[in-house]
Amino acid sequence: MKIGWAFTGAGHLLSESVEVLEELAKTNDITVFLSNAGEEVLKMYGLFERVSSITGGRYKELTKESDQKYSFPISGRFSLGKYDMLIVSPTTSNTVAKIVHGISDTLVTNTVSQAGKGGVKTIIIPVDIKKGDVKTVLPAKLEINTCEDCDECQAYKACPNKAIIPKQEIDLLKCTGCGTCENVCPFNAIESGKIITIHMRPIDIENTQKLVTMDNITVLEEPKDILTYLEDIIS
């Protein structure tokens, strides 16, 4: 199959999405679409290279919003029916809100809009799906209380991207999630993968409920559900 896979800027369900993408890429041609935030967040979690490595060649491009202008000509492939399916996973509350209001001003929302016009089945995995609290994972974080403010910060010295601001924070826009800082700090003041609990906002849940009612869109709860869904429609 020819599949479009779009990443938005959500850390939640991100590594699970990359795992399913890698699985599907073994037997399908996948074009990857990254919203601006999707590109940044993939880098922060150290997953950008893994996603890049499955791309290369016609219909297997890595398409970044940051390389595009305003009209997203590549999305036209969806209105022309060149793909069998569009998958958006993970999908931020921002992108869900835009989709349910018919807004298509980012690379990802534009692909969804064009897929709707071209009758290309679209699977969406929203990160905000159920009321209540949800556990999610953070990228690298400098714990101020554990930081000993060394005269020479080993993490700062070792970071290939100069992303560490000693005794303050990590500049996540420079961080590529390589983990070097974590390994060299003698006081373990840097941790990635910390689990935190966040509260789902009612407005985001309402938007997801609207998404479920939209034509041509299937909402699934988790990235692994995509594999079961595809098995079901193929058999």
Ligand SMILES: Cc1cc2nc3c(=O)[nH]c(=O)nc-3n(C[C@H](O)[C@H](O)[C@H](O)COP(=O)(O)O)c2cc1C
């Ligand atoms: C580390 C990090 C993790 C984030 N995780 C989420 C998330 O899980 N869900 C979400 O809705 N937004 C998340 N965001 C915020 C989005 O990236 C932000 O709203 C962005 O503007 C979304 O743009 P997009 O929908 O075009 O990708 C995160 C931001 C950062 C820096």
